[in-house]
Amino acid sequence: MDQGDGNSKISSVYINNTHGVDDDDFYDRNLALFEEEMDTRPKVSSLLSRLANYTNLTQGAKEHEEAENIGEKKKSPQMGTFMGVYLPCLQNIFGVILFLRLTWVVGTAGVLQALCIVFICCCCTMLTAISMSAIATNGVVPAGGSYFMISRSLGPEFGGAVGLCFYLGTTFAGAMYILGAIEILLMYMAPKAAIFVSPLHPEGEAAAMLNDMRVYGSICLLLMSLLVFVGVKYVNKLASVFLACVILSIISIYIGALVSAFKPPHFPVCMLGNRTINAHEIHDQCAKIIQIKDPTTYLWQQFCHSPELNASCDEYFIWNNFSEIEGIPGLASGIISENLWSSYLSKGDVVEKGSLSSSHAAHPASTRQPYVFADITTSFTLLVGIFFPSVTGIMAGSNRSGDLKDAQRSIPVGTILAILTTSIVYLSNVVLFGACIDGVVLRDKFGDSVKGYLVVGTLAWPTPWVIVIGSFFSTCGAGLQSLTGAPRLLQAIAKDNIIPFLRVFGHGKANGEPTWALLLTALIAELGILIASLDLVAPILTMFFLMCYLFVNLACALQTLLRTPNWRPRFSYYHWTLSFLGMTVCLALMFISSWYYAIIAMVIAGMIYKYIEYHGAEKEWGDGIRGLSLSAARYALLRLEEGPPHTKNWRPQLLVLLKLDEDAHVKSPRLLTFASQLKAGKGLTIVGTVVSGNFLQSYGEALAAEQTLKHLMDKERVKGFCQCIVAQKPREGISHMIQSSGLGGMKPNTVVMGWPHAWRQSEDPRLTAPPLFLSDTVRVTTAAHQALLVPKNISLFPTNSEPCADGYIDVWWIVHDGGMLMLLPFLLRQHKVWRKCGMRIFTVAQMEDNSIQMKKDLATFLYHLRIEAEVEVVEMHDSDISAYTYERTLMMEQRSQMLRQMRLSKSDREKEAQLVKDRNSMLRSASISDHHRRVQMTWTKEKTSQYRITHSGCSTPEGFRDMLSIRPDHSNVRRMHTAVKLNEVIVNKSHDARLVLLNMPGPPRNSEGDENYMEFLEVLTEGLERVLLVRGGGSEVITIYS
Secondary structure, three states: OOOOOOOOOOOOOOOOOOOOHHHHHHHHHHOHHHHHHOOOOOOHHHHHOOOOOHHHOOOOOHHHHHHHOOOOOOOOOOEOHHHHHHHHHHHHHOOHHHHHOHHHHHHHHHHHHHHHHHHHHHHHHHHHHHHHHHHHOOOOOOOOHHHHHHHHHHHHHHHHHHHHHHHHHHHHHHHHHHHHHHHHHHHHHOHHHOOOOOOOOHHHHHHHHHHHHHHHHHHHHHHHHHHHHHOHHHHHHHHHHHHHHHHHHHHHHHHHHHHHOOOOOOOEEEEEOOEEEOHHHOOOOOOOEOOOOOOEOHHHHHHHOOOOOOOOOOHHHHHOOEEEEEOOOOOOOOOHHHHOOOOOOOOOOEOEOOOOOOOOOOOOOOOOOOEOEOOOOOOHHHHHHHHHHHHOOOOHHHHOHHHEOOHHHHHHHHHHHHHHHHHHHHHHHHHHHHHHOOHHHHHOOOOHHHOOOOHHHHHOOOOHHHHHHHHHHHHHHHHHHHHHHHHHHHHHHHHHOOOHHHHHHHOOOOOOOOHHHHHHHHHHHHHHHHHOOHHHHHHHHHHHHHHHHHHHHHHHHHHHHHOOOOOOOOOOOOOHHHHHHHHHHHHHHHHHHOHHHHHHHHHHHHHHHHHHHHOOOOOOOOOHHHHHHHHHHHHHHHHHOOOOOOHHHOOOOEEEEOOEOOOOOEOOOHHHHHHHHHHOOOOOEEEEEEEEOOHHHHHHHHHHHHHHHHHHHHHHOOOOEEEEEEEOOHHHHHHHHHHHOOEOOEOOOEEEEOOOOOOOOOOOOOOOOOOOHHHHHHHHHHHOOOEEEEEEOHHHOOOOOOOOOOOEEEEEEOOOOOOHHHHHHHHHOOOOOOOOOEEEEEEEEOOOOOHHHHHHHHHHHHHHOOOOOEEEEEEOOOOOOOHHHHHHHHHHHHHHHHHHHOOOOHHHHHHHHHHHHHHHHHHHHHHEOOOOOEOOOOOOHHHHHHHHHHHHOOOOOOOHHHHOOOOOOHHHHHHHHHHHHHHHHHHHHHOOOOEEEEEOOOOOOOHHHHHHHHHHHHHHOOOOOOEEEEEOOOOOOOOOOO
16 A cells, blocks of 8 residues: 555555545554555454444455445344344244144143143253354344354354254244144134035044145135235234234133133033033933933934934943033132143043043944044153144244344343243143143043134133134234245345255345245145144154254354354353253254154255255355364374374375476376375375465465365365475475475375476476486485385376276385385275276295295285285396496486586587487387397497497587596496396286386485486386386384284
8 A cells, every 4th residue: 555656545345435634644654564454454443433333344254245335224223122022032932832732732641741841842942042142142143043043153064954944844834823724714713614524423524624724724825925925014014913812812811710710611511421522413402311302312313323212322321321511610620630640542532531430331432423532642742742833933033133223132131031921821821721621621622522612712701702813813923924934044045055956046036035935935835734734744843943943052052162262142141051951952852752753854954964065065154063173173183193103004194296387287187096096085185286486476376276286186086185385496395395294193104296207308497407306205205204106107097987997906026115015006906996906916036035935925924914916926037237238327327427517508408308318219129129028139339339429429519429438337237237127027027017016216315316316217117007116104004913
């Protein structure tokens, strides 16, 4: 940011440009020391000026930074705790279960167990609310509520999985509310609206009722979806009306319970012995006979199938008499003593009153008789699953966080107060129902014993219609809220772009309304409506909500235990033990209510998790799972540091050195393919490269190189890490990389680098000799006690899509260096490319060795190593040094001497390189008689002098002729002789092998002989298609022990 050149300042989102010129000059004079960094590190005053409203706060996540750039002014949030959190939570928590099923839960489970069910469910939501409050007050929670909290706390994988579970739960909740509304409509408001007519027995009635629910439910869903599509503002305007209906209904229950203590409402229940009679079947009186024209009643005809007094009647009917009891004895009746204990029924059982005497008959009641029957088999676990949806809805406050004046204060206070209020209402209602209503009426789910009245309505004051109408409207309202909230949740998930196939649901109308998401929500809700039974849909959404709450608790516990630096919630009344307890309760409730639904929900969440993980969620939200990974990695690294790995645990941890060309493309990508075949996805792989230059100037180039390596690793499906080092000299960069790669016990122990084919030519014209990186790398890896693998002709190695159908991997075991040569073929054959290849091991015997015994010993050794391979011992006979060997050594030394004494120009060096190449090709063509074996050849003095004259006179500088007269060093001749002889034997035996592995000899101690060393290696591997030179790290890597 220069002031002197007259250019305007760089505009930045951080710098507050509203200051006048004088202010800028003032700051620049006083903060001149920092002016170079002002564009990335804003002045404190600039930053503080943006803290007036959290919507202007600099966010770490991109999506919020993009939202800031929208120029339009947003309406400042004004909602307080009561209107913004407390009332929405009340409306979402109170629902259909309170009015339609709570009385039945109390009657079936008894007051004590019903209190237990309500208490467990309320504890679950209270513990979750505490965890949610901690997360919600740990920074700004934008729109998205629970999904945002979970995804930003646990990462995109968990966020996506749990977000979709919460979405499915909300969608099925909409279906449940619609089914509840239709049940109220068809059972209590307009029974004659039924379309399907049933036969006169309970099974037929139930089937017809389900079909009616499906038809009316689908129509209702369509109308509600259209209303939501037309405009959410209408739904929001109706919300207060629906909430008023709920509150009035609950108040009428309390007033009715108090009134029943003085003046109980008259709802007679007809009993035969201790069995409850269906009031719909009583057309005249609750009696057997009456003293009028027709002496027998309608009930007599039902049990005796005839109006005659002498007809053959049901045995139980004969032995028991009719009686009437009060369905609502009242608060002062003491009926609670009968309702304390459970009375679970199986499907088809008659609802009975235990305190009435009866003469039991031998046979059970027929379903064609006019009793009140249980429609499903009940148990404690089933009731938990059915009741739990009535405590969900605690996220309503956090979902509205963008509309709150002070979200960090309102969300905890409003949510916890709402849960306390609803918990007190539920617990008190359980006691009131048990104290005011007779047990047979409580267990009568649909109110058949009280002429089809809604059971909770019989207690209401002044009339049952208060509850019926109030519950109908509140249930419709809750369904509308679900159909409004679920599409927005799906839209938020889709816009995060963590689940690719949901991307289309992120789009909507011009005003942002989620049209496509609403369509999908309606289709899923239709599935719930086709189930048609409230008791079957409730456990489904119980699972999805419990899973969501479980992960909210997990998020809070994880952040607390990991002591994440950013974990600083304003809500201080939380503890990780409470979150852990909440998580345990959620998990227990999932399996208590329905273990198979719990497994299905977990499988769905697991599949979504793996899908997001597989497709690579490119999101970084500073989540707790990443913190957990860091903590686990630290622990594991410290454990690894305790000692060196045992031989049994040794596996090659690779450092793959790749070279980039001028266009930043990898020169030998097949090297990474070979590494992936060797690793098969196990252990550590670090892919590194060296960029020449200065770090300050070449930083961008280094980043580009790193991205190139990452793309190649993704393409080759290599799991590992990238490392790019900037160094003035490449050989120093390689040395630094070998020294510094890895961390603790996870350091590479094996270096893989390609064969330098252009080692005879220097790429830098200023250098006299070519940069011989290989010999330097061998020295560095030896000093670092690391193994070295150098594949030659890497471009001929098979790709991952070209498996070898047959052939051999040949191992030439010349010297023992820790067993690397034995282990590598075994590891390669674990991969599909090399799996069908056999393994042959060759070892070299000298004249004084017993080759037969060597073969036996080697076979025994391989047997103990549990490695299957063919064994062959090759005898090396002593022979005289050939003229070819002598001449090859002479040429090698002449070239080395020339490069040491002269600074050739680039053109001269290219000519000289061509000279050496021509001479080598001439020698090779003359010395190889066929493809399989090399024969000795002899040069005459005439031929040699003629060759020297024709290739030296005009192509070399003055003085080069003198170098031709030097005599080769004896030790070099001996080394060349070994290389030539070994190459003859290897080519002869392994010319058809798919891969040849052989020991890599060490470089000379004096670096002046590096050219000679490279020449030896070149001679050693001539004529072989695929070669892997192996040099061990000095430690044993394979053992015969278990």
